Amino acid sequence: MSKVIAITGAFGYSGKYITTRLLAQGHKVITLTGHPDRENPFGDQVQAYPFHFDDPDKLIETLHGVDTLYNTYWVRFSHGGTTFEKAVNNTRTLFNAAKQAGVRRVVHVSITNPEIDSPLPYFQGKAQLEADLQALGLSYAIIRPTVIFGKEDILINNIAYLLRRFPIFAIPGSGDYRLQPIFAKDLADIAVKAGERSDDLVIDAVGPKIYTFKELVKEIREAVGGRALLIHIPPLLALTMSRLLGLVVGDVVLTHNEVRGLMANLLISDGVPTGQKELKEWLHENTDEVGTRYASELKRHYLN
Numbered sequence: 009m010s011k012v013i014a015i016t017g018a019f020g021y022s023g024k025y026i027t028t029r030l031l032a033q034g035h036k037v038i039t040l041t042g043h044p045d046r047e048n049p050f051g052d053q054v055q056a057y058p059f060h061f062d063d064p065d066k067l068i069e070t071l072h073g074v075d076t077l078y079n080t081y082w083v084r085f086s087h088g089g090t091t092f093e094k095a096v097n098n099t100r101t102l103f104n105a106a107k108q109a110g111v112r113r114v115v116h117v118s119i120t121n122p123e124i125d126s127p128l129p130y131f132q133g134k135a136q137l138e139a140d141l142q143a144l145g146l147s148y149a150i151i152r153p154t155v156i157f158g159k160e161d162i163l164i165n166n167i168a169y170l171l172r173r174f175p176i177f178a179i180p181g182s183g184d185y186r187l188q189p190i191f192a193k194d195l196a197d198i199a200v201k202a203g204e205r206s207d208d209l210v211i212d213a214v215g216p217k218i219y220t221f222k223e224l225v226k227e228i229r230e231a232v233g234g235r236a237l238l239i240h241i242p243p244l245l246a247l248t249m250s251r252l253l254g255l256v257v258g259d260v261v262l263t264h265n266e267v268r269g270l271m272a273n274l275l276i277s278d279g280v281p282t283g284q285k286e287l288k289e290w291l292h293e294n295t296d297e298v299g300t301r302y303a304s305e306l307k308r309h310y311l312n
């Protein structure tokens with residue numbers, strides 16, 4: 009049955025894949041975004057509204073008549089006036105608006121292994137929001153992805169970008185810490201199926217294979233035909249190098265917290281894999297494209 013669905017960030021990364029699937033099922037989709045005037049890949053199929061985090065009444069008005077809200081909104085790191093604290097508060101405003109507007113169900117995209125006592129604000133903030141959503145009194149599904157791979161991805165794309173161009177690639181520390189990447193389309197499938205249910209649900213969105221970071225870099229190097237020598241350097245030195253690269257490409261390439269998160273084995277699940285596509289297979293299908301251009305977080309979210 010066709011429903012009215014709201015999603016944050018339909019023109020962004022994971023939101024675009026979820027929206028594609030929702031539209032294919034015949035739903036009417038609206039989006040909340042910080043860029044309502046951005047080029048809309050769905051044309052008049054998706055109407056865009058501003059987030060209105062500072063005007064909850066307008067947010068409630070936008071959400072009136074919505075059956076399910078898919079929330080992808082979050083920030084990757086604190087930058088300028090954009091902080092994790094602000095992202096947590098904005099998301100709370102969104103959840104409360106959904107409740108007041110009479111939304112039936114919230115599908116919330118979180119992260120694997122969120123932890124309320126985590127020293128990492130990304131994982132701590134996500135845990136806080138999961139608890140808030142669970143206490144809200146609405147039907148919910150919490151989807152916990154690891155690194156998401158797809159054409160619009162930043163991390164894997166930018167590793168490929170470096171491996172295509174430089175003779176040396178620096179791995180922070182041993183490179184033995186693990187990741188379980190999930191394909192963006194698989195994530196969308198999991199999220200939309202979860203949206204159709206009515207029971208409360210928490211599910212990891214993780215791919216079929218766990219890679220050590222070193223294995224992941226080797227797979228990407230092979231797929232792009234790179235010859236870079238992999239060297240191991242102290243994490244803080246890797247961070248310094250990424251800052252220098254950031255000056256060249258005009259971006260925040262990697263943050264201290266991201267290096268810590270990566271090395272803490274938080275991007276894996278101890279449950280069964282829920283995604284199907286293997287990163288290796290996808291890399292070989294996209295070898296002509298992955299890493300040919302640098303993908304900038306600042307350009308995407310701060311500079312326009």
Ligand SMILES: NC(=O)c1ccc[n+]([C@@H]2O[C@H](COP(=O)([O-])OP(=O)(O)OC[C@H]3O[C@@H](n4cnc5c(N)ncnc54)[C@H](OP(=O)(O)O)[C@@H]3O)[C@@H](O)[C@H]2O)c1
Pocket residue numbers: 016017018019020021022023040041042043079080081082083084090117118119120153154155156157309310
């Ligand atoms: N990408 C990954 O590998 C990954 C891994 C694990 C978990 N996740 C989680 O998956 C969800 C979606 O991630 P994504 O990579 O697909 O995100 P995205 O599409 O880049 O952004 C999702 C939404 O957040 C908004 N947003 C992002 N950064 C912002 C900023 N600095 N200031 C204001 N608004 C901002 C976007 O606004 P606009 O609509 O204006 O673009 C969009 O509505 C997030 O909750 C993230 O924590 C992602």
